[in-house]
Amino acid sequence: MRIGIDLGGTKTEVIALADDGAELFRHRLPTPKNDYQATIRTIVELVARAETATGERGSVGIGIPGSISPYTRMVKNANSTWLNGQPFDSDLQRALNRDVRLANDANCLAVSEAIDGAASGAQVVFAVIIGTGCGSGIAIHGRSLIGGNGTAGEWGHNPLPWMDDEELRICEQLPCYCGKQGCIETFVSGSGFSADFLRLSGEHLNGHDIIMRAEQQDAVAEQAIHRYETRLAKSLAHIVNILDPDVIVLGGGMSNVDRLYQTLPQLIKPWVFGGECETPILKAQHGDSSGVRGAAWLWPLEK
Known part of the structure; x- marks a missing residue:
């Protein structure tokens, strides 16, 4: 049995999966905001509930809104800021008395969709969370790619490519929370769209x-979404080129905009080197459940 934990800003969710991906148990508890020790206790409680309900002991994978530094072994870049600078994986291993695997929540999305979701069977999957913020993750052969610096997939904190004059003006007026200007996140997140x-x-x-x-033929709204689609297409073309x-x-929330799947495939082509691109752009099959399912799948089948 595989247990996955999705540690979110407001809720923490557990799922238990059988080897065939069947859901055995699911439960949520509020995330204890700004309380590190209570966060650990919440995860321990959720794992205990899953194992009590199923009568099985499981491996544990956890998706977090940040990453583990390969140099300090501390959490970094988490928007749940009380995790930053903490040895979260080792503290959890002691509390749960077993090995745990941690990955960025967007990487968990990529793993989930690569294993048994929209990209099932694909060798290289790039997954994007476009909600309040903008995150992304990479799965290769169904496994999360973290990278030597723990920053693989940090697409949203690269500059929007091929900026026009207006976009250059916008980025000068609107710095990203990371302290830099022109980040993709400030343009293609749901917040950026608004x-x-x-x-x-x-x-x-x-x-x-x-x-x-x-949809009601409002001209300004249509202009806004066309600008959004063009910016997202340029940003995804960068990934195709690399x-x-x-x-x-x-x-994420913006993935529910159905017209994106009709417009993006054509809008992306002019920005891809050579002008050719038939890469499928698909909606996450498991929706909001992808993160927690991907956390469970951080332990692959052969384990």
Whole structure:
């Protein structure tokens, strides 16, 4: 049995999977914000609940909103900031009395969709979470690629490629929370989409309402989503030029915008070197469950 934990900013979820991927147990508890020791206790409790409910002991994989530094073995780059600078994996191993595997939550999405999701069987999968923020992960042969510096897949904190004059002006006025300017995240996250609509219209709406406006033939909303699609296409073309994955999978709130799967395949081509690109761009099959399922699959079948 494989146990997966998805440590989110507001909730922490556990799932127990059989070897064939069948769900055996699932439960959520509130994440104890800003309390490191309580976070560890919550994970221990969720693992205990899963094992009590199933009567089995499982391997444990955990998806976190950050990564483990290969040099210090401490958490870094986590937006759940109370984790940063902590030896989270070793503390969890002691608390659970077993080995654990940790990966960035976007890498867990990539693993989940590569194992038994939208990209099932693909050798190289690039998965994107486009929600409030913007994260991404890479799975190769169904395994998470972390990289020598623990930063593989940090696509959202590269600059938006091929900026036009207006985009250059925007990035000068809108620094990313990471301290740099022009990050992809500031343009293609759900928050970035809403901010761009605000610039165009003077009105603050969430992504869902902007899409509704566009479907009702609102010209400003249509302009905002076309700009969004073009920026996302340019950003994904960068990945095709560097990694050339077999499949690109979209997750997060903006992945529910169905028109993206019709528009992106054509919009991406002019930005790919040589102008050729038939890479499938697919919606995450497991939706919000992909992160927790991918955490469970951090322990592959042969283990």
